[in-house]
Amino acid sequence: MSEPRNAGAGATTVLVVGAGPTGLTLAVELARSGVPFRLIDAEPGPRPGSRGKGVQPRTLEIFEDLGIAGRVLANGRQAMPMNSTAPDGRVTRGGAIPESLANRPDIPYAASLITPQWRVEEALRLRLEELGGFVEFGTTLVGFTQTGDGVTAEVVTDGTATTVAARWLVGADGGHSVVRKQTGVAFDGETREDVRMVLADLPVSGLGRDAWETWRHPAGILSLCPLPSTGLFQYAATLAPGAKARLGLADLQATLEDRTGRTDIRLREPEWTSVWRANIRLAEHYRTGNAFLAGDAAHIHSPAGGQGMNTGIQDAHNLAWKFAAVVNDGAPLALLDSYEAERRPVAAHVLALSNTRLARTIETNAVPIDRDASTIQLDVGYRGSALARDDRDERATLRAGDRAPDATGLATVDGVHRLFDLIGRGQFTLLDFGSTTTLPRTAARVLHVVAQPAAEGEIADPAGHLAAAYGPSGRTLVLIRPDGYIGLISDAGNFRAVTDYLAAFG
Incomplete structure (x- = not known):
């Protein structure tokens, strides 16, 4: 957790620079996982302004996992109607949820949420405080040096310079990132x-x-x-x-x-x-030694499509569980290399999408008012990642690396739940669709899919939503990562593959 330990000079595990949505998300995840950190921000206090006002469905899923979805939803509006008036007075209406996304048991949030960015930051700060952490406002990173074992950073608060030793440094400090500039990472774009x-x-x-x-x-x-x-x-x-x-x-x-x-x-x-x-750029690398980049420090987008803030939050969600796995579970340091490998291609794709929508807006003098699957980030995934392993047919709809779909109406001994109620919270979850033997001891939460739940850890799927989403064979095992993506699928029921995966990454 973020020590009043984080109230002064000295050593910590992760020094996070920048307390916008990205840095706050990272800090909340670290606090929940018990990883020591400090979160600093050069501003004297929270920043005003609506700025990035669109929260996408995938980000809402992350907020649910963090325990703040209700707070954010209460201060926003989903599927806000959008009217576009042409010079001749004709009005085009849009903003409705596409039929292909509505009322689906695998998608809990089918539309983006409009809420001021300061409200998002407020909800994250409140959650951080509930977990014992806080933001050190008015604290500026001046510079840092690296060794093989960590980072030594110089920070200034109220004119007083102090030194902070950290295992890792994360620059979530925006487009003018001090962390990125000092590492010398190119920030290509225009x-x-x-x-x-x-x-x-x-x-x-x-x-x-x-x-x-x-x-x-x-x-x-x-x-x-x-x-x-x-x-x-x-x-x-x-x-x-x-x-x-x-x-x-x-x-x-x-x-x-x-x-x-x-x-x-x-x-x-x-x-x-x-x-x-229009400042549209992508960092050449997300990691330089023990220094990492996230959010606007790594990628700056056009506001067309409402992607920038959401992409940064998802950067933090990806990186945080990997820090926790290394610190708490002894996962190899090489796990941290997968952060750039997984997240940089996502930002490149989002930049291309934003550029296309921006060019269309400039060309037509019209803001797109229709929502579609390309902007809500539910299709973001990591197929081909070193962390994605499966023996499923390559033509399968769902594969390792994909976002784990939700499923409603699951019966347990404690009542009826959604799958998203039972996974995440900083843990791996193993869905066992057909084992009749005792699974080897694993570091994951195990959910056995049965006809009638009789004990803790057993779930039934009477409506068939889980089976429809995951398409299991009689022996399928699905390992879901702490960030809600599928790490491994084995239709052959390969327990050894699961234990090997957790030994390597859990």
Whole structure:
């Protein structure tokens, strides 16, 4: 756990730099696993602003595992309707959940959630405090040196420099990451000064809060998105190339009236403003010795598709259980190499998707308003990873490396549960679909699928949702990683493969 041990100079296991969504997720996971850490942030306190306001379904699954999904959902809205008004006044409506994703037992969250980013950070901080940890605000990383055994970092708090010795350092410190710059890792990509946007959080009168409204105009796009759990809207307006960004209330109002043709919508003094530039980049490496990069320090995205914050949170979820496996369970240090191998291709894919959607927005002067499976990140997986092993036919729909699907209506001696109620929480879980013998002792939680549960660790699947999701043979074993991905599938019921996997990675 994050020591008041994390309240001062000295040694720790993981020094996390940056307390945005990525760093907070990592800290919560480490605290839950009992891995000592310190979480520092140069800002004097929590940052304001809605910023990344879209939480994707895969991230909501992670938040459920962390114990904060209810908190986040209570302060947001799923499947918010989206209206796009053309210059001739025609309105296109969208935002509905695709039929292919609705009411599926394998998908608990079928739509993204709109909530201000500060609400996400608030929920993570509260969870961190419940686990005994906290953020050291006003603490800046000045520099660090590495040896084979760890990192020695110099940090400054209130003008006082101290030294922190850590086994590993994680830079979750944003696009201008000190950690990345000091390691010398290339951050390839482009900054497009011709693609900019004014953002503001402000009160609005004369407009309902039932939908996210966008207006298309020859001068650019303007949108007003109601921010749930607040009395504010997020205002967003594209800037013409070379135009000066004007953030005053009168300028925001004038742009609104010009692009909507409406004078009945009145803006009030903004509580937060910013100018976004299309800065789209990917770090060449995610690991340099004992220093790691995560979130915006490793990849910066276009906001088209709402992927950046979510990708960073999932970086942290991937890395944290691997730290815990090495520290707590004696897993080999080589396990940490799989972080870059698994997560960097995901960021490259997301960047390509974001670029495509951004190019479409620029070309058509229209924001996409339809949701699809490509943006909700449920298809993210690690097939081909060193941590993905199976003897299943390559044509199978579900294979090792894929996200473990949920299943509802599972009967246990303690009542009816979803599969997601029974897995995760920092542990491996083994689904045994057909063994009639006693499994070897493993480090995993074992769930035996039976006709009628009679003891702890037995589950029944009366509705057939588990069987439909996993397609088992009579002897199938499915090992689910702590981060909710399938590590191993054996349709041959190969117990030895399971024990070997856990010995190597658990």
